[in-house]
Amino acid sequence: xxxxxxxxxxxxxxxxxxxxxxxxxxxxxxxxxxxxxxxxxxxxxxxxxxxxxxxxxxxxxxxxxxxxxxxxxxxxxxxxxxxxxxxxxxxxxxxxxxxxxxxxxxxxxxxxxxxxxxxxxxxxxxxxxxxxxxxxxxxxxxxxxxxxxxxxxxxxxxxxxxxxxxxxxxxxxxxxxxxxxxxxxxxxxxxxxxxxxxxxxxxxxxxxxxxxxxxxxxxxxxxxxxxxxxxxxxxxxxxxxxxxxxxxxxxxxxxxxxxxxxxxxxxxxxxxxxxxxxxxxxxxxxxxx
Amino acid sequence: xxxxxxxxxxxxxxxxxxxxxxxxxxxxxxxxxxxxxxxxxxxxxxxxxxxxxxxxxxxxxxxxxxxxxxxxxxxxxxxxxxxxxxxxxxxxxxxxxxxxxxxxxxxxxxxxxxxxxxxxxxxxxxxxxxxxxxxxxxxxxxxxxxxxxxxxxxxxxxxxxxxxxxxxxxxxxxxxxxxxxxxxxxxxxxxxxxxxxxxxxxxxxxxxxxxxxxxxxxxxxxxxxxxxxxxxxxxxxxxxxxxxxxxxxxxxxxxxxxxxxxxxxxxxxxxxxxxxxxxxxxxxxxxxx
Numbered sequence: 001x002x003x004x005x006x007x008x009x010x011x012x013x014x015x016x017x018x019x020x021x022x023x024x025x026x027x028x029x030x031x032x033x034x035x036x037x038x039x040x041x042x043x044x045x046x047x048x049x050x051x052x053x054x055x056x057x058x059x060x061x062x063x064x065x066x067x068x069x070x071x072x073x074x075x076x077x078x079x080x081x082x083x084x085x086x087x088x089x090x091x092x093x094x095x096x097x098x099x100x101x102x103x104x105x106x107x108x109x110x111x112x113x114x115x116x117x118x119x120x121x122x123x124x125x126x127x128x129x130x131x132x133x134x135x136x137x138x139x140x141x142x143x144x145x146x147x148x149x150x151x152x153x154x155x156x157x158x159x160x161x162x163x164x165x166x167x168x169x170x171x172x173x174x175x176x177x178x179x180x181x182x183x184x185x186x187x188x189x190x191x192x193x194x195x196x197x198x199x200x201x202x203x204x205x206x207x208x209x210x211x212x213x214x215x216x217x218x219x220x221x222x223x224x225x226x227x228x229x230x231x232x233x234x235x236x237x238x239x240x241x242x243x244x245x246x247x248x249x250x251x252x253x254x255x256x257x258x259x260x261x262x263x264x265x266x267x268x269x270x271x272x273x274x275x276x277x278x279x280x281x282x283x284x285x286x287x288x289x
Numbered sequence: 290x291x292x293x294x295x296x297x298x299x300x301x302x303x304x305x306x307x308x309x310x311x312x313x314x315x316x317x318x319x320x321x322x323x324x325x326x327x328x329x330x331x332x333x334x335x336x337x338x339x340x341x342x343x344x345x346x347x348x349x350x351x352x353x354x355x356x357x358x359x360x361x362x363x364x365x366x367x368x369x370x371x372x373x374x375x376x377x378x379x380x381x382x383x384x385x386x387x388x389x390x391x392x393x394x395x396x397x398x399x400x401x402x403x404x405x406x407x408x409x410x411x412x413x414x415x416x417x418x419x420x421x422x423x424x425x426x427x428x429x430x431x432x433x434x435x436x437x438x439x440x441x442x443x444x445x446x447x448x449x450x451x452x453x454x455x456x457x458x459x460x461x462x463x464x465x466x467x468x469x470x471x472x473x474x475x476x477x478x479x480x481x482x483x484x485x486x487x488x489x490x491x492x493x494x495x496x497x498x499x500x501x502x503x504x505x506x507x508x509x510x511x512x513x514x515x516x517x518x519x520x521x522x523x524x525x526x527x528x529x530x531x532x533x534x535x536x537x538x539x540x541x542x543x544x545x546x547x548x549x550x551x552x553x554x555x556x557x558x559x560x561x562x563x564x565x566x567x568x569x570x571x572x573x574x575x576x577x578x
Contacts, residue, residue: 109529117513120531126482156445157480158513158529168482192448193415193457224406224447229515240398240447243410 001244004259009285010036010064012218012262013043016277018270022047023055025274030059030276036258038065038103038216044093053096064258065148065183065216066090066099071107072132073162075118079111080128084135091140099214100257101148102140103183104133108159110180118159125162136174141179148183148215149173153191155229165189166198173202173213181213184250185221185262187233192239196249214255219243219289220263231266235280236249238289247289259285290533298574299325299353301507301551302332303317306567311336312344314563317363319348321567325547327354327505328386332377342385352438353547354472354505355388356381358403360396361421362414362451364407368400373424380429380567390437390504391429392472393422393459406447414451423465430468437472437504438462442480444518454478455487462491462502470502473539474551476509476522479530481484485538503544508532508578509552511543520555524569526577548574 011034020028022043029037037056043169044052053228056063069090074080094102110119119125133147140147149169152161163169166189169182182202202213216285221239226232236243249258261281263269269277300316300323309317311332316571318326326345333341345352358379363369383391395418399408408414422436431434438458441450452458455478471491474568478484491502510528525532535550550570552558558566 117529120529120534122480153443154480155442155515155518158511162480164480165482190444191302191411191453193454220578222447226444226518229444229518240406240409242411245409 001248003286004247004289006096006286007035007215007283008202008258009034009282010062010258011278011281012067012259012260013040014067015261015263015269015281016274017043019274022052024058026052026055026061026283028278029061029275032275032282033251034278035060036062036064036260038067038262039097040067040259041090041093044097046050049093049096050288053098056097058106062258063097063099064260065101065103066097068103069136069147070104070161073107073110073128075110075112079113080132081133087136088139091136091145094145095143099145101146101181101183103148103150103216104136105150105152106133106156106161106163108162120159122162129162130172130175132178137176137179144195146215147180149180150183150185151188153188165192165194165203167194170198170201170213181215183216183218184214185218186241186243186246187222190222190246195246197255201260202207202271203255207252212254213255214250216260217250217255217257218260219285220261231270232266233264235269236261237286244287259289261285290537292566292575293536294578295408296324296577298323298571299327299351299547299549300567300570301327301356301549302329303356304550304552304558304570305563306332309562310476315341315344315348315350317563321564323567324349325351325353325549327352327356327549327551329356329538330382333382333386338382338385341550342387345455346388346442349443350416350548352386352388353549354390354392355383355386357392357394358425358436359393359450361415362399363397364399364401368402369421372421376421377428380425380432380434384432389454390435390470390472392437392439392442392505394439395422395444395450395452397451411446411451411568418451418462422461422469426465428466435504436469438469439472439474440477442477454481454483456483456492459487459490459502470504472505472507473503474507475530475532475535476507478510479535481513482536488538488542492544501510501543502541503539503546504546505549506539506546506547507551508574509550517555520553522553524552524558525550525573531576548578550574
């Protein structure tokens with residue numbers, strides 16, 4: 001594997017969210033010749049959707065994904081309806097931003113109106129996820145906004161996403177049909193013994209249509225030890241994931257999209273000079289992924 | 290599901306390891322009418338193997354597992370040979386204790402002589418695990434000590450065990466043949482969409498011999514939020530795992546062994562009066578598992 005094309009680097013804005021507002025991040029990408037960006041809804045809302053869309057367009061940034069929709073499971077109908085309506089707004093915003101996909105963090109065990117988990121029915125949660133994506137697809141598909149299921153690491157099964165493997169995501173895509181694909185995040189799936197097989201399956205389009213479901217590729221690294229389940233992700237090269245190997249599998253599957261760096265790091269990268277963070281992302285993307 | 294038979298409760302000694310030495314734990318089990326125990330090697334070494342074996346025998350405790358062998362992957366031959374010899378000693382000790390199985394935490398990515406991970410070759414690590422268990426089987430099988438592969442949660446793939454699903458453990462059992470089975474720990478596998486299928490597979494003996502591979506069943510609970518990857522496990526009932534459902538799957542597979550409570554809890558149960566911990570284990574085993 002040679003080094004990846006530096007033009008393929010994209011920045012998930014969570015990586016510097018503690019230091020910069022979204023307009024700063026967009027300017028930072030331009031300054032560091034980073035050509036892709038994946039913004040979060042709260043940052044977009046804070047800066048104004050139209051304003052952000054204009055700045056991104058002016059900077060000629062590719063929006064590799066919009067973070068995020070999902071969070072489907074809930075024990076009461078009102079909460080499920082609220083999630084449905086909010087997800088439709090996310091689709092609209094993703095369209096305004098010309099995002100390549102809306103990333104779905106599908107949600108974990110069903111929560112009540114107060115946002116607390118009040119069910120242990122994991123199978124039921126997975127059915128709610130399937131139904132929720134299916135319903136959103138009826139809105140997103142004709143609008144032309146691809147939905148990207150992001151399988152999250154199993155340590156988030158309870159509270160963030162009960163889709164935890166590529167196989168499960170592929171099964172959902174099989175069931176739900178056109179308009180839905182997968183965001184592959186190295187941090188979440190690197191451990192999976194079926195990863196290569198399921199990337200190939202996603203690439204080949206098991207639906208028989210021959211279209212690839214590989215909508216996005218996120219990178220960071222798994223640190224040893226990991227001191228926090230949420231906010232102790234590593235910069236590429238600082239951990240144990242064989243990122244060049246994973247990229248070779250994505251490439252082998254015909255993925256030609258960007259490589260989006262997404263690092264939640266409360267005690268390290270979120271405390272550093274954000275220009276240093278972006279410069280490091282560039283070097284490590286080239287040398288360690 | 291009715292409540293489980295209280296006679297099936299076993300105590301993994303890690304649950305009160307911060308408060309009590311092993312002789313205290315054995316006495317505590319007798320005092321609380323807990324009939325099973327699963328001791329750790331360091332505790333046994335501290336108290337003396339023969340002394341421990343005699344106390345356990347006198348207390349008529351079933352040893353539901355001996356913790357633990359494994360840690361096979363290493364980048365240098367000397368370390369692998371050291372692990373091999375140490376694992377043979379673990380088999381010998383398990384025999385002396387009349388343990389029902391030797392639990393294997395198989396190890397993660399290969400480490401060097403200093404004990405630091407120095408390879409990202411996860412596939413290679415999994416081959417080392419297969420070879421290591423295969424070699425240990427040649428010693429354990431004729432000695433009559435079953436080896437129990439414990440699939441660990443994927444968040445331990447790097448540093449503790451690169452066997453992270455029941456399916457992978459079943460595949461290893463298929464390949465390695467008689468003498469090796471699986472320790473099912475609810476904490477590690479509850480999230481797995483194939484859990485029921487793979488418990489059934491383990492129960493039916495996919496090797497065609499009709500013998501069950503279900504050698505042990507460990508219980509605790511998954512807390513939300515989980516604040517530490519290692520030492521924030523919950524008492525049954527305090528988390529989100531549907532333990533009665535999992536027990537019904539084990540029962541449905543013909544598992545008639547004990548239910549071993551194993552809780553690593555630095556900030557809660559390890560700080561409490563150990564008699565309170567044991568009393569709580571009894572109540573929660575009855576009411577929440």
